Amino acid sequence: MDFPELAARTRRFRHGAPRAISVADDGSRVVFLRSAGPTDPTEALWLLDVDTGQERIVADPGALLEDDANRLSPGERTLRERLRLSAAGIGSYALDSAGRVAIFALGGRLFRADLIHGDVVEVAAAGPVLDPRPDPTGQRLAYVTDAAAGVRRGELRVIEYDGTDTMLAGEDAGVIWGLAEHVAAEEFNRFRGYWWAPDGRSVLAARVDESRLGRWHLHDPAEPATAPTTVAYPRAGGPNAEVSLHLLDLDGGWVDVHWDRETYPYLTAVHWADGGPLITVLRRSQQHGLVLAVDPRTGETQVHAELADPRWVEPVPGTPAHLPDGRVLVGGELAHDGYDARCLFADGTLLTPPSLYVRRVVGRLPAHSGTGPADLLVEAAEGEPSEQHLFRVRTTIGGGMDVRRITPDAGWHVGAVGGNVLVVGSASLDHPGLRWTVWRGDREVATLRSFAATPPYSPLPLLERVTDRRLPAAVLYPENHVSGRRLPVLLDVYGGPGHQEVLAARSAWLERQWWADAGFAVVVIDNRGTPGVAPSFEKAIHRRVADMVLTDQVEGLTALAEKHPDLDLGRVAVRGWSFGGWLAALAVLRRPELFRCGIAGAPVADWSLYDTAYTERYLGMPEDGMDVYAHHSLVELAAATEQAQPLLLVHGMADDNVVAAHTLRLSAALLANGHPHSVLPLTGATHMAAGGIGENLLKLELAFLRTHLE
Incomplete structure (x- = not known):
């Protein structure tokens, strides 16, 4: 079996690997999802008993529903698209605070698992179920209905x-309750729309009014008998969904949460534990935000912190939150007195040093001293952006900052925590996949088994920092490369905000090794705008994305060629997907003297057709700079440029994120100007281009590059 087929059948070697790790608050159980083998796409719910180190399956989708286990309702399909989940079976689950009960949806039906005794029962629900969650006490559960015959989408219900199944909130078409709107899930990583009170007696729920949004109609021409799917899409410069918050008592009480929603329309984070609800709201420009404490009795809010940046605010995931002593934890940037850092603050007091680039707050660990307030478990980088480590951060008042690194080995590490149990997931260039180890205190007590396939490659990318901006970069050669043999170059790009490609993790290089072994020197560069280095590095792209990212890619490539003389800059191709697809097409159209051809998958060809929150964050409002939008438009560039090299445009016809209109408009502009290109429509494919199409798509891409680099 060749690599493209193996990668497709194993979902890039992720089938059979544990994911979605949770730890019970008392540290007794670790709960996770995993399929049964390397080619099995159906994920089941598993549990590890920390005391015994034994694993057992809790819920097997095939045993529960047989033929219906992999059926997805429209809303569940959309939610998985936002989460970038392509696995089947149980996509997600939720626990009560003690980790004794797990709730999940399967085939649109509702299930409750007793994690102590092992019983799994179906719970009768009013309609197809979305995002079910138990209350913290485990006595009741809530869910949101998906559309079905006689059932409205977006009813928030409690069982x-x-x-007894009661509707807590619900309205006519155009208004949904308890779900995240498109930009919250796609751009702010807020995938939830309701939150239980700690005592389980009330719910803080988002009401989303999409009636102002324009309707887009997505249709796959390969299915002419199927009616188009209609979505409410928040196009850049246009209206957003109106989002409000409401405290809903189970006895029928209703309290509105008050803040200036006209000035701060974006609700980006919600946290409700002991201490009361905390929310983060942003202006539409995203240059100013507020962390607000909510009084659950009156709905009134109090400002706990302000977030401000002349470019855009970038909150830290896992914040805001209450610390045990009542202080409010906030993540943000330290950008004065010469500092350029991403840090944590407690009521304005700095908790982490400027040398630490904080990525996420995972949770709480028992104090390292054994007494006093709990410490924080934090994912962060320290000097080397290709790596991520786990750190213990002390929260005690006084004594200065105390931060200790937990993960000693090089690589990319993530964590989950409950009580005195820490679960560490470690990726490295030295081993395949993500290895999960379970720690109680300073002692390793168990590992989570992986049934994933072993990749056929052990790639060794050469990681470097290049140019005076110290861009993270890498070169990957064919396995049998002999020094002195000149190779065509494949610049494999993403380059967009919020995502890194140069990682000290083997999984990032497996497909690239296949490309290298096909006869290329594969080059990867993280330009300005990507995270991990410093806030100023990320935000230099504000309103000038195209110039910055392309300049960095070209200068980085040139600098690497000076160090690696086997890179033949007379034969350079570029490929990318989504933002990377836009960047690949931009490179071919703007720099045809360097790039001989390019592959652009799902490119954002016209930024005025992309969503509000993402586009306006980096380019500003269209009415404040139509010239900025025109400068970044591939459609206008294709119409204006006199010379262009061949482009292969690839797009999923069912893409609801970057709709196929982008590629179709770009193709029309290229055709009108006589520029060489091909269009490959992927029937039924979404933005993820999930399924088996990846296998043959890679081979078609390879044939295209070989044709145009000879």
Whole structure:
């Protein structure tokens, strides 16, 4: 079996690997999802008993539903698209605070698993189920309905222990309750729309009014008998969904949460634990935000912190939150007195040093001293952006900052925590996949088994920092490369905000090794705008994305060629997907003397057709700079440029994120100007281009590059 087929059948070697790790608050159980083998796409719910180190399956989708286990309702399909989940079976689950009960949806139906005794029962629900969650006490559960015959999408409902199912909130078409709107899930990583009170007696729920949004109609021409799918899409410069918050008492009480929603329309984060609800709201420009404490009795809010940046605010995931002593934890940037850092603050007091680039707050660890307030578990980088480590951060008042690195080995590490149990997931260039180890205190007590396939490659990319901007970069040669043999170059790009490609993790290089072994020197560069280096590095692209990212890619490539004389800059191709697809097409159209051809997958060809939150964050409002939008438009560039090299445009016809209109408009502009290109429409494919199409798509891409680099 060749690599493209193996990668497609194993979902890039992720089938059979544990994911979605949770730890019970008392540290007794680790809960996770995993499929049964390297080619099995159906994920089941598993549990590891920390005391015994034994694993057992809790819920097997095939045993629960047989033929219906992989059926997805429209809303579940959309939610998985936002989460970038392509696995089947149980896509997600939720626990009560003690980790004794797990709730999940399967085939649109609702299930409750007793993690102590092992019983799994179906719970009768009013309609197809979305995002079910138990209350913290485990006595009742809530869910949101998906559309079905006689059922409205977006009803928030609660089921009591005796099975009584009550609608907590619901309205006519155009208004949904308890779900995240498109930009919250796609751009702010807020995938939830309701939050239980700690005592389980009320719910903080988002009401989303999409009635102002324009309707886009997505249709796959390969299915002419199927009606188009209609979505409410928040196009750049146009209206957003109106989002409000409401405290809903299970006895029928209703309190509106008050803040200036006209000035701060974006609700980006919500946290409700002991201490009361905390929310983060942003202006539409995203240059100013507020961290607000909510009084659950009156709905009134109090400002706890302000977030401000002349470019855009970038909150830290896992914040805001209450610390045990009542202070409010906020993540943000330290950008004065010569500092250029991404840090944590407690009521304005700095908790982490400027040398630490904080990526996420995972949770709480028992104090390292054994007494006093809990420490924080934090994912962060320290000097080397290709790596991520786990750190213990002390929260005690006084004594200065105390931050200790937990993960000693090089690589990319993530964590989950509950009680005194820490679960560490470690990726490295030295081994395949993500290895999960379970620690109680300073002692390793178990590992989570992986049934994933072993990749056929052990790639060794040469990681470097190049140019005076110290861009993270890498070169990957064919396995049998002999020094002195000149190779065509494949610049494999993403380059967009919020995502890194140069990682000290083997999984990032497996497909690239296949490309290298096909006869290329593969080059990867993280330009300005990508995270991990410093806030100023990320935000230099504000309103000048195209110039910055392309300049960095070209200068980085040139600098690497000076160090690696086997890179033949007379034969350079570029490929990318999504933002990377836009960047690949931009490179071919702007720099045809360097790039001989390019592959652009799902490119954002016209930024006025992309969503509000992402586009306006980096380019500003269209009415404040139509010249900025025109400068970044591939459609206008294709119409104006006199010379262009061949482009292969690839797009999923069911893409609801970067709709196929982008590629179709770009193709029309290229055709009108006589520029060489081909269009490959992927029937039924979404933005993820999930499924088996990847296998043959890679081979077609390879044939295209070989044709145009000879």
